Amino acid sequence: MAIRIVRIPALSDNYIWLVHEPDSGETIVVDPSEAEPVLAEADRAGWRIGAIWNTHWHPDHTGGNAAIKAAHGATVIAPAAEAARIPTADHLVGEGDRVALGAVEAVVMETPAHTAGHISFHLPAEQALFCGDTMFAMGCGRLFEGSAEQMHAALGRFAALPPETRVYCAHEYTLSNARYARHAEPDNDAIVERLETVERAREAGEATVPTTIALERATNPFLRAATAEQLAQRRAAKDSFRG
Template identity: 40%
Template sequence: MPLELVTLPALSDNYTYLLHDSASGATACIDVPEAEPILDELAKRGWTLTEIWLTHHHHDHIGGVEDLLKTCDAKVTGAKSDRHRLPTLNREVADGDSFEFGGEVVDVLDVSGHTIGHIAFVVPNSGYAFTADSLMALGCGRLFEGTAGQMWDSLQKLAALDPETIICSGHEYTQANARFAITVDPDNDALKARIDRINALRSGNQPTVPSKLSEEVATNPFLRAADPAIQAHLDMIGAAPAEVFAEIRARKDRF
């Protein structure tokens, strides 16, 4: 059985995640925008928080750590290269590292681009990838610190995961991302169908994340820079995918 996953909204448009192993009682929280919804959910389920995994240093992903640790004695994991901008870490990790949680292996990927030192946590046996602001539902994070080439390389790492992987990203941006995506991939029937599903979910105030990697590969323009239809629409037939990605990202920034 896969580890139990709980998706929690936080702040205005963030998501945080709880990952629970019923056999050991171990519970991890991935990113901490604020403490209150996490504490409420832990209390409701009778779980004890044992670990906190941080993807990157932005305040809307770490701002609640101090308050959470006032109540929970949890081990904090984050990128060694980013430790100067993160809360105090009990475990420092880097690209290619792995650690154990709930009897499963957790792999660490450097997915720099949105920030330098941004990491993703991949739990392959249960089929989860916690990507925060790297790969997002129908999008990717804005390039605040890294380059388009870095982000493209990071997205290729994530795209190479099992297509059934559940992508646990950090924000409810999907509807806005969809409005942009159709402008660069207007003939994609899978994208059109996804947009209809997204609009239906949001009209009922329902979350659009997590999402499945196979759906992102089929509809997310930031993963599809090598697609001939997108290249033709952008008048970039035959261009290197990294260059096409840079153009898509630039258009999104102006959208």
């Protein structure tokens, strides 16, 4: 792996991703919910943040944009379909566009459902995916502005990525997702085993992301949904699940 990726916990359960390409010295940050921990980590590492990549407009993904821009002169790269809701945006992107981090290239994937214009950033050469709130470890985002059909299509695109692809989602939701996954697929031994692993990790105060496409293929009931209808049923059940 040519790039360095630093996980920065923020707010109550967010993760911000600070990404550095050592050959060029370039650094970007993905979905900064707040600026202070990002600026502190960049200062500690001696990195200057050249760009901010936003996956969608929600404030817990864009709240740090303005302060990071002011401190580092960073360019905000954001989904074109949500331009009106991200006033700090400088460069708007959509399906198939490419953005660079030094010599490393990210391909923009339009993955709407959680929000109407949600995008994800796939770095093929680095086998990395920054998917915001479209997919979580063992879960998916709520369907606030889109449909189950859109989410099913987006997760299908993720499932088709190489199994070793590391998935950098934006929240620590894995324990509650794993408990629902066991309910949704009680005979799935891989889910039972992963739930035990996640419980141990959270009891020790450890993070459970990044995950991988291979793990999600085996244990994510939303990515594993055979149809959009089944995904919709599972999403509705998860929204009210209290297990």
